Amino acid sequence: MKINSEYNTKESLLKLYNKPLLELVYQSATIHRKYHNPREVQMSSLISIKTGGCSEDCGYCPQSAKYETDVNAQKLMSVDNVIDQAKNAKKNGSSRLCMGAAWREVRDNRDFDNVVEMVQKVNSMGMEVCCTLGMLSDEQAKRLKNAGLYAYNHNLDSSEEYYSDIISSREYNDRLNTIDNVRKSGISLCSGGIIGMGEKIEDRIGLLMSYMKMENPPESIPINALVAVEGTPLEDTKEIKSWEIIRMIAITRIAFPSSVVRLSAGRNSLSIEAQGLCFMAGASSIFAGDTLLTTPNPEFNEDMEMFDVLGLIPKKPFQDGAQPTSHTDQINENKKQLAEKREKELLLARKNAEKLNFQPRVIKSVDSLTNDK
Numbered sequence: 001m002k003i004n005s006e007y008n009t010k011e012s013l014l015k016l017y018n019k020p021l022l023e024l025v026y027q028s029a030t031i032h033r034k035y036h037n038p039r040e041v042q043m044s045s046l047i048s049i050k051t052g053g054c055s056e057d058c059g060y061c062p063q064s065a066k067y068e069t070d071v072n073a074q075k076l077m078s079v080d081n082v083i084d085q086a087k088n089a090k091k092n093g094s095s096r097l098c099m100g101a102a103w104r105e106v107r108d109n110r111d112f113d114n115v116v117e118m119v120q121k122v123n124s125m126g127m128e129v130c131c132t133l134g135m136l137s138d139e140q141a142k143r144l145k146n147a148g149l150y151a152y153n154h155n156l157d158s159s160e161e162y163y164s165d166i167i168s169s170r171e172y173n174d175r176l177n178t179i180d181n182v183r184k185s186g187i188s189l190c191s192g193g194i195i196g197m198g199e200k201i202e203d204r205i206g207l208l209m210s211y212m213k214m215e216n217p218p219e220s221i222p223i224n225a226l227v228a229v230e231g232t233p234l235e236d237t238k239e240i241k242s243w244e245i246i247r248m249i250a251i252t253r254i255a256f257p258s259s260v261v262r263l264s265a266g267r268n269s270l271s272i273e274a275q276g277l278c279f280m281a282g283a284s285s286i287f288a289g290d291t292l293l294t295t296p297n298p299e300f301n302e303d304m305e306m307f308d309v310l311g312l313i314p315k316k317p318f319q320d321g322a323q324p325t326s327h328t329d330q331i332n333e334n335k336k337q338l339a340e341k342r343e344k345e346l347l348l349a350r351k352n353a354e355k356l357n358f359q360p361r362v363i364k365s366v367d368s369l370t371n372d373k
């Protein structure tokens with residue numbers, strides 16, 4: 001069941017949100033175990049393949065070039081480096097890899113060509129590959145799908161009403177357009193939001209209502225709690241209480257019974273008990289590893305202890321959808337063929353020069369040409 005039509009209005013969702021906490025958790029846990037294995041939690045790893053220097057002004061984000069934070073802008077990581085990190089993540093039990101780039105939008109350039117290659121290689125390792133690269137055209141979405149991308153993450157982050165309070169460099173509709181392009185390409189959609197940015201409860205409900213209105217709501221809904229970072233406009237925002245996260249997870253689970261609800265950023269301030277209630281309420285995924293994109297996350301060993309204490313088991317890949325096939329990427333293939341052709345031409349030219357006994361002119365050193373000595 002994609003949506004729960006009992007809760008497809010703002011009023012019904014608000015009433016649900018305000019239910020006595022344990023009643024709410026009991027209701028969401030009941031739905032959760034009907035649609036999911038309650039012991040399974042997916043470990044997903046994040047790699048920040050392109051960090052910092054982003055032209056957008058998202059008020060929560062330490063990677064925006066508009067704010068002075070500790071994040072230094074870096075170039076796109078190399079394909080080899082990404083694959084090494086992906087192998088390590090797989091070895092540690094992650095079945096999904098999410099590659100994030102601090103881009104406003106994807107551009108058709110060499111960096112994107114490399115991201116396409118990363119997608120092909122990680123998919124061939126048998127992991128679910130997810131990308132979050134900013135806005136995407138329909139052609140770019142098709143190219144990623146062809147390369148074997150499993151999911152695309154593009155968050156609406158809050159309600160349409162609250163959006164302009166946190167971001168001025170793009171509009172809600174821009175996000176919706178990318179979501180549309182992802183949908184048209186057939187890539188699985190991961191889209192959710194952040195709570196604890198100073199929004200009202202109605203804005204949290206508004207975020208879910210945006211997904212309710214979709215013909216095809218997201219298969220994956222990450223719920224992030226704001227990680228307030230020094231230097232960003234939201235640096236002094238008061239941390240939200242764990243039960244607000246639990247409530248948000250519970251209503252998301254009830255409203256979208258078959259989607260995967262992800263307990264995402266903000267786990268560093270949650271006890272094992274609080275996280276346990278999040279899993280009970282319907283979360284079935286975490287980001288594993290001591291760093292999210294740029295901010296801290298619980299250590300791998302702490303999470304292993306938590307899995308042990310709570311009796312959780314890591315979820316295997318492709319339980320909710322088949323592994324995509326990676327097809328040849330024509331742009332990268334043409335580039336490769338051109339490079340091979342050039343290499344052959346160069347080799348031939350060298351051979352011909354040797355045949356003609358061509359001796360390159362030896363240029364005398366500058367010293368020997370001067371009369372200074």
Ligand code: SAM
Binds near residue numbers: 100103225226229265
């Ligand atoms: N640039 C791309 C974009 O904005 O879609 C991809 C990367 S962006 C960092 C991915 C998501 O990270 C954002 O949509 C937001 O939900 C989340 N995020 C960023 N900074 C955060 C913070 N300080 N606390 C919680 N979540 C955050």
Ligand code: DTB
Binds near residue numbers: 046100153265294296
């Ligand atoms: C999502 O919703 N949360 C993740 C993932 N999708 C890309 C990112 C969280 C980022 C938290 C801030 C940081 O580490 O920079």
Ligand code: SF4
Binds near residue numbers: 054055102
């Ligand atoms: Fe850029 Fe994404 Fe951060 Fe916004 S959230 S500033 S688009 S990296």
